[in-house]
Amino acid sequence: QEQLVQxxxxxxxxxxxxxxxxxxxxxxxxxxxxxxxxxxxxxGLEWMGIIHPSGGGTDYAQKFxxxxxxTRDTSTSTVYMELSSLRSEDTAMYYCARDYCSTTSCYVxxxxxxxxxxxxx
Amino acid sequence: xxxxxxxxxxxxxxxxxxxxxxxxxSQSVSSIYLAWYQQxxxxxxxxxxxxxxxxxxxxxxxxxxxxxxxxxxxxxxRLEPEDFAVYYCQQTGSSPPYSFxxxxxxxxx
Numbered sequence: 001q002e003q004l005v006q007x008x009x010x011x012x013x014x015x016x017x018x019x020x021x022x023x024x025x026x027x028x029x030x031x032x033x034x035x036x037x038x039x040x041x042x043x044g045l046e047w048m049g050i051i052h053p054s055g056g057g058t059d060y061a062q063k064f065x066x067x068x069x070x071t072r073d074t075s076t077s078t079v080y081m082e083l084s085s086l087r088s089e090d091t092a093m094y095y096c097a098r099d100y101c102s103t104t105s106c107y108v109x110x111x112x113x114x115x116x117x118x119x120x121x
Numbered sequence: 122x123x124x125x126x127x128x129x130x131x132x133x134x135x136x137x138x139x140x141x142x143x144x145x146x147s148q149s150v151s152s153i154y155l156a157w158y159q160q161x162x163x164x165x166x167x168x169x170x171x172x173x174x175x176x177x178x179x180x181x182x183x184x185x186x187x188x189x190x191x192x193x194x195x196x197x198x199r200l201e202p203e204d205f206a207v208y209y210c211q212q213t214g215s216s217p218p219y220s221f222x223x224x225x226x227x228x229x230x
Contacts, residue, residue, distance in 0.1 A: 035219065037221075044207075044209065044221060044222075044223045044224040045158075045160075045166065045209055045211075045221040045224070046221070047211075047217075047218055047219050047220055047221060049217070050217060050219070059216075059217040059218075061217070061218045062122075062218070095165055095166075097166075099213070101213075104153055104172060105153045105154070105156075105171045105172035105175065106153065106154050106171075106213040107156040107168060107171035107172075107211075107213055108156065108158070108166075108168060108211070108213070109168060109177075110168075111165035111166055111167075112165065113165060114165055
């Protein structure tokens with residue numbers, strides 16, 4: 001049974017950083033990209049970026065360039081998303097989500113449970 | 122960057138009715154890269170449709186997807202009470218960013 005288990009809720013002050021983890025199990029960790037997606041309260045889904053767990057290559061949405069860093073630890077099948085210089089607008093639920101890609105389709109096949117990050121002074 | 126625009130923003134229907142949700146792309150998207158997700162309050166999104174028209178595992182056949190190029194549609198043939206939720210389209214095209222539409226809220230009339 002495939003699972004993506006994320007770290008617990010975090011509270012940070014403006015200007016601080018936060019690092020969210022996502023531990024994968026039930027599939028070959030290094031074979032599939034992992035997305036990070038966030039959702040502010042009452043708002044829609046916002047794509048932040050993607051990491052390939054095998055080589056560690058990343059692509060970030062332009063909005064987050066310079067503030068976000070996605071990394072992985074293949075020994076523990078865990079990906080991380082660190083967001084720096086936090087502001088109140090970064091208050092959101094952050095999801096990791098596993099990609100599946102074949103010759104006929106690409107899509108997000110599974111999602112973590114989400115990690116609530118609250119930025120407040 | 123491809124922008125996805127969903128319409129309507131809110132759709133009010135009754136159980137048993139047919140729902141038609143639209144997702145329009147700012148430039149052509151290959152059908153293999155268009156997916157639909159359902160999200161209920163307090164839950165993570167769930168994959169419904171991939172490749173524009175293929176149902177994900179366990180998804181009832183009242184859900185169907187269609188479209189190509191810049192215009193895609195999610196249809197729910199006969200609404201069940203559990204179908205009232207928010208629906209998102211996403212494109213995972215040949216290169217990032219892999220944008221989402223802003224969502225359509227399907228509510229009970």
